[in-house]
Amino acid sequence: MNNIYEVLSNKKIADKTFQMILKGDTSKISKPGQFLNIKIDDGFKYFLRRPISICTYKENEITIIYKILGKGTEVLAKKTFGDKLDILLPLGNGYTIKNKPEKQILIGGGVGVPPLYELAKKMYSQGITFDVVLGFNTKNDVFYEEEFRKYTNHIYIATMDGSYGYKGNVLDLIKGLGLKFDYYYSCGPERMLEALIKEKYDGQLSFEERMGCGFGACMGCSKKTVNSYKRICKDGPVLESWEVFIDE
CATH class of the missing domain: 3.40.50.80 (Nucleotide-binding domain of ferredoxin-NADP reductase (FNR) module)
Structure with a gap:
């Protein structure tokens, strides 16, 4: 599913590490461990999207956490409330929760x-x-x-x-x-x-x-x-x- 998501917040939570909350459709996310692919285009033409794990989600809201590791994530860290992002999600197969073993x-x-x-x-x-x-x-x-x-x-x-x-x-x-x-x-x-x-x-x-x-x-x-x-x-x-x- 390819959609436009709106940035609700984007704050630094550790060294070069940011938490971004996005507003958009979450109905297709089915498992923890799935990820999304963000198109980053802000004056620079980045050919490849950036894959980022989904940290947590609820109805119409997704939280991701990422670290500045290059030009793409530098651009992402500058996004502010109301900015729009082209995102492909949900991608991949996530974790399968086991009821057992106990420990x-x-x-x-x-x-x-x-x-x-x-x-x-x-x-x-x-x-x-x-x-x-x-x-x-x-x-x-x-x-x-x-x-x-x-x-x-x-x-x-x-x-x-x-x-x-x-x-x-x-x-x-x-x-x-x-x-x-x-x-x-x-x-x-x-x-x-x-x-x-x-x-x-x-x-x-x-x-x-x-x-x-x-x-x-x-x-x-x-x-x-x-x-x-x-x-x-x-x-x-x-x-x-x-x-x-x-x-x-």
């Missing part, structure tokens, strides 16, 4: 944190208990800690420089604190996801990939799995841990 955990890294927020809300509404582990580079990068705390009794923060929470990455924290779980849902940098796979944990991973079309036509975001290649934009971005192939 579940959400693991997010950096700008991979946002799609886990809607997942946390959905799991909480279904009476599923879970822990949350979030990883960032520094204290200045941390966001949504208090928002997640509304839905879990146990949230843990790791920063690479140790300026806030546990020093190290999310896996360092999990091992260092001896956190136990039977199943996980994750999103973050590929190195983080590969580390989780190598540990043989059972769960779901949402991959962040550069994309061309965003709906599976160009094959530009294909990822090798144990049986075939899958398009992250169409068959993902969420994949089961058992099916992801990585070079040892």
Whole structure:
């Protein structure tokens, strides 16, 4: 679905990290973990849209969180109330919530944190208990800690420089604190996801990939799995841990 969405707010919530709330149709969004593709054209002609995870949504309102990483997101950060954006959504297959096993955990890294927020809300509404582990580079990068705390009794923060929470990455924290779980849902940098796979944990991973079309036509975001290649934009971005192939 390709529509024009209106910016309701666009505010900085961490270092180079912004939360944007958009007004528009949300009726087709079906799962946490889906994403949208934004056309950015503000004096510059950007050929490719920018894929951004849907953080949370309600009727006619979508929240996204993004980090300034280049010219496209620099333009996005300058958008203000009333500005219009051409958006393609919803894209991809999101997370599949499991009622069992009992001990579940959400693991997010950096700008991979946002799609886990809607997942946390959905799991909480279904009476599923879970822990949350979030990883960032520094204290200045941390966001949504208090928002997640509304839905879990146990949230843990790791920063690479140790300026806030546990020093190290999310896996360092999990091992260092001896956190136990039977199943996980994750999103973050590929190195983080590969580390989780190598540990043989059972769960779901949402991959962040550069994309061309965003709906599976160009094959530009294909990822090798144990049986075939899958398009992250169409068959993902969420994949089961058992099916992801990585070079040892």
